[in-house]
Every structure is written in C-alpha cells, then in structure tokens.
Amino acid sequence: MPREFSRSQRMAEQIRRELAEIVRDELKDPRMGLCSFTAIKLSRDLSNAIVFCSVLDEDLREETVDTLNRASGFIRSQIATRIRSRSVPVLKFVNDDSVERGAAMEELIKKAVQSDKHHDSEENES
DSSP: OOOSSOHHHHHHHHHHHHHHHHHHHTOOOTTOOOEEEEEEEEOTTSSEEEEEEEESOGGGHHHHHHHHHHTHHHHHHHHHHHSOOSOOOEEEEEEOOHHHHHHHHHHHHHHHHHHHHHHHHHHHHO
C-alpha cells in the first residue's frame, strides 16, 4: 500500500514541529523576534534543509534569521535528541516573504474589485 506522503515530506513536517518548540522553549536570545516556520525544503538525500521562516517584526527580520543561522548547530543537536533518524539535516534559515507578498496581492485584488464596482456604477448612471 503506497504512503500518502513521501519520507522527505514527513521528515520536513516533523523537523518543523520540533523547530517551533526548540525556538520557543530553549533558544533564549534577546535578538530574536517572533517567528514562525512556514516551510522546509529538504534535499533528496535528507542531508540539507532550507527552513523558511516568517518574522513578524520587520525591524528584527534580518537579525532573527542571522541569529537562527548562528544557532543552527545547537538547534540541529536538539533536533537529533528529539527525533528518531540516523542523520539530521544541516539547517539553513532564510526569510519567507510569501506572507507579505500574499497580503500585497490581496490588497491589489481588493482595489481592482472596488475599481470595477466604481466603473460599473458610473456606466449604469449614464
């Protein structure tokens, strides 16, 4: 019977859950902003992982990603103690700006819809 999700997808989701707990509970760095991990892209051999994180505060965004990259060895060792796997991928944290891009697109769509309604109402009055 085939599995619904590939091994890399299951591993990525497990790492994402563990990352959230580790950063919340064990990473006590004042330079860290409030962040959430939106996605993890694992290499085919599960040796490297790109972790996409979204930081709430714009001012702390770059510093938070830098702090996470500097602490990646500690985070990786914590993940190794929590999951059952022969190896834990090397973590590289990058900023995920898809949330901001999505909000900007939503705003553009909203403006276009309002503009269409305005033009339709003007045509009906003529």
